Structures are given as structure tokens and as C-alpha cells.
Amino acid sequence: MKIRVLGAYGAEGLGQRPTSFLVNDRILIDAGTVGGALTMPEQTHIEHALITHSHLDHVAGLAFLTETLAFSETRVPLTVASLEPVVNALRASVFNNVTWPDFAQIPPDAPVMKYRTLVEDAEQRVGDAWVTPVPVNHTVPTTGFIVHDGGTGFIFSGDTGPTEALWKAARGLRGLRAAFVECAFPNRMAKLAEVARHMTPDLLRRELDKLPPDLPVWIYHIKPQFYDEIVDELSRVDAGHIIVLEQDKTYTL
């Protein structure tokens, strides 16, 4: 599997884009940014968007992607997929004809996008991948994903504080090659991390015990203003298999 980092951060800074990953050129995992990282033809190749939750740093790029697709002559309908509460939040709060046009209805003869409600804790086909959504622990309904192509797979945490079910669901998975895990705040902001339900390096250290030993842990969603501090703290957690993902780089599993 080929995973391109469109946005590696938990917010926006100069040259630092919010969370978004592109799997095999066709499947988005979150869409904090899309058009800021891809050419127009690359955007029109996207067929599916797996969305962890409705926060803007994960969906803002979806707004502009749908507009780009609306003016494209070569597009296929974009399938926006998640668990029911996340799909409901997107309908009610984003594509509601107030915040943004309802592109699931526009244009009436061939809408730009359609919603797909995924079944919790069950493996289902999304494009050329198998996807298992598992709820995680954030301030709004949020799902992590286990993504597999039949040979290799990875875990994607979504925004979450300490959690159990996702790691448990991935236990024993054959071909598991990496866990993408968020880390938003430095250790000194542990109180805020607890309220906002995010990871700090110290919290992450405890999560590692729930993962298979030696599984590469790929970090994303660092808040840009705390980048150097968090990376420094992460280097003291377990330098051996923690990797801070680089934006615009393509990783192959």
C-alpha cells in the first residue's frame, strides 16, 4: 500500500497542513486538506473519503474537494464514509446549505458526493481496501480505522485520548505493518489533553504497551506551535520505533 501524507498536522501553519492521507491514490483518510496538496487531476482520481470525525482539521479539505469535483467533467461520485454519528454530523453541520452546499444533492442529476454509513467493528470493502471502523475516545463521535489490502495493513487512530477497543481489534491481524497514532500536545499540557481527548508523549508511552511490540508507530496531528517540543519529548519515549511522519512524503507498506 502506498500512503501519501497530504497533511501531517493537527492544525494549520505556514506550510503545515491539517490531517489528511491518501491511500493508493484513490482513498482519503481524513481531509483536513486536499487541494492544498494535490493537483486538479490527482483530486479527480479520489473515489472514497474515510472520515474519522467532523472537526474542521479533518474535513475542511472535503469542502473544497467537492467544489473542485463539481466543475470536473471526468469525476466519479465521491463516497464519504464513516460511522453513522459522523455521517450525521457531516450532513447536519457541514454540508447543510449553510456552512457549505449540500453536494450530496448537487447537481440533482449526478450529485458530486454520496454518504456511506459503515458498520462498526466489521470489516468491509472500500475501494481496493478492507476497512474496519472502531470507535475511539474523543470529544465528538470519532472512529479509528484498521485498513488492510489482503496482504498488509495498518491502524489509524483518529483523534483520541487513551483507548482500548481499536488496539484490541487489531490484535493478531496478519500483515500489520504500522500504527498511525495522533499526538497533539506536549506533556506540560496534559490537563488540556485530558479535556480535549488527545495524546501527549507520556500518554502515548502507555498506549505502546497495548500495541504489538516493535510495531512501527507513525505520529501525526502534532499542533504546529508545539512541534519542536513534542518531537523532543517523543524522542525520549522510544526512539526505536516511533517515527514522526513527514508531510508530502509517500510511505509504502
Ligand SMILES: [Zn+2]
Ligand atoms: Zn484533529
Ligand SMILES: [Zn+2]
Ligand atoms: Zn478532533
